[in-house]
Amino acid sequence: MEEDLVSLFEIAELAGVSPSAVSNWRKRHADFPEPVAELRSGPVFRLPQVRSWLRKRRVPMASVVSVINLKGGVGKTTTTIALAEILSGVHRKKVLVVDLDPQTNATTMLIGEDSWRKLNDAERTLARLFKDALDPANKKFSLEDTLQTGVSNVRDVRTVDLLPSSLDLIDVQDRIASMPMGQFFAENPIDILRKAIKPIIDDYDIVLIDCPPNLGIITLNGLRISAGYVIPTIPDVLSTYGIPQIVRRVGDFSKAIAESIEPFGIITTKYREQSTIHKRVKRQLAAEKDAPLFKTVIPENNQIAGAADFAAVGTLRQKWGYQGQFDLYSELATELLTRVAS
Template sequence: MPLAEDDLVGINEIADIAGVSRQAVANWRVRFADFPKPHTELKAGPVFRARQIKAWLRKRKVPMARVVSLINLKGGVAKTTTTVALAETLASRFGKRILVIDLDPQTNATTMLIGEKKWEKLNEKGWTLATLFKDALDPENKAFDLQKTLQKGVSDVQGAEKVDLLPSSLDLIDVQDKLASAPSGQFYSVTPIDLLRLAVKSLLDDYDLVLVDCPPNLGIITLNGLRISEGYIIPTVPDVLSTYGIPQIVKRVGNFSKEVGEEIAPLGIVITKYQEASTIHVNVSRDLRRRNDPPVFETVIRQANQIAAAAELQTSRRTLKQKYGYGDLATRYIDLAQELLDKLEIDA
């Protein structure tokens, strides 16, 4: 797959990203043996892969967004709840600026964060991500408005005011199947998997972390989420049906990663809805940890009625414990968030 023009950056662009001078970038190239090699040399100077440059800058502690997708081919595994709980925990307990991108046509993350009534109003006005993908089906149509679609301060959790949302829509169900035939940009510069990346690239670095709630499939909309991600998490109930598709996810994402020439790492499996009294849950969890492909997060989210009740947006703000339960549930999400920060080497 050919690189889009936006995937390449020159010395000036690198300086802008890092907030330094052009001379500083030139000095880095000389001083550091691990500085990325140019993708190609032009008369105007060398150009580099943007993802490689950003990864290198992150190692140098230059702040920029980290993007993680959450995916499972099986529904009902608490994928969306895990996404929202991580977002609210990372914001309220760790002070992180979080963007949730809801790509799942079921819109559950959206309604958890803004409520059904507000979602209906946004959907009527076309202020959802469905409009972005609809525009791709009709090049004459330019209805998507990023600023109007972006919903700020959406969580009902105290201290989680830094959670923003790009909402989903039921219309994505119809759009998904049509995207494969979407016309490419001039000179094939825009492919269907690049639509989200091109739309939100100016926005991402306003955040510490971006969490993408993907549909339960490996279609084009999911690939749009993975395209902007450096890694992915697989939430799963530890049973046969829920874990059956994990090898397929790892293989397909690995192939996609090679095709686009960017690393999309499996950050790990999160065991959800765990029941200690279930022999199946105990055995499957043990097998997942033994295989370690991908690795399994240490934190386990147990089955609890309070988690299901957390899906309903409240009119007044509540604490994490009020939302996710006064037992150890809120603590488990805090532990999971800390594990994620550790994996990404982000300071808490």
């Protein structure tokens, strides 16, 4: 083979991803270089073109996943934190958790209430970022001061960073939503997060965004940078009610911004084996075409509920549970990695 020609396998090696990931880039990105020849072993590409495409996309790209459901209390935050800690502690990934929910639960699960209060008082949260967009003459957000590195109360979790949230995001969300577009001048209101974290995003293997239970402007800021999203849900009628709407609206948004945002899947949470409704709705979710269903099912369990408590723990198993709970979240993390990479 000529020196400046590369196969899909060689591109995969160059970018540190699987060959199927490269095939997917080709499918998803119209600007991926055209092959210069189709050999029996597959297409070949010009290396300089491929290199420049990878550089332009700043590969290795962090995989950004939004965790979303319009229903509250379905386990979005718990799923986010369990995945973040396991991807770090078990899979040695560098993980960023972005807390976009004004309830600040992901933040307090990772750094505790006292630390959060101090950051909040000093305006070292994402609320400040969005306030800056409303008041560009008075910008105060500092990425460096806001990013909390090496968070989590689990000893063996060392590579989770956090962009903390604030209750003030409620107010900001309302103000941004009611603002005429023209007032943003150069600032596009769905690009606020993307622009702010650009300098650091490629330091991470995976970014998990804990979204509030709505599809407002703050959530759209998260989806804007996401390769895809997961929908944790309790398998009951009310919790699953909004799922087709989420898939449709995110699909429309993805078209509008001309970026693919994939439904990585629905995650069954707080499952009760004895409940006939849970059984039935889980079967329905598996049959529906809106989004694939993760195989792993997270049961309703006291130890999992206890993980919300910020008290130092030694190991991931101690935190998430020895009776199979940790193993289930591990399986979920593995499933997520597969979906993100394919």
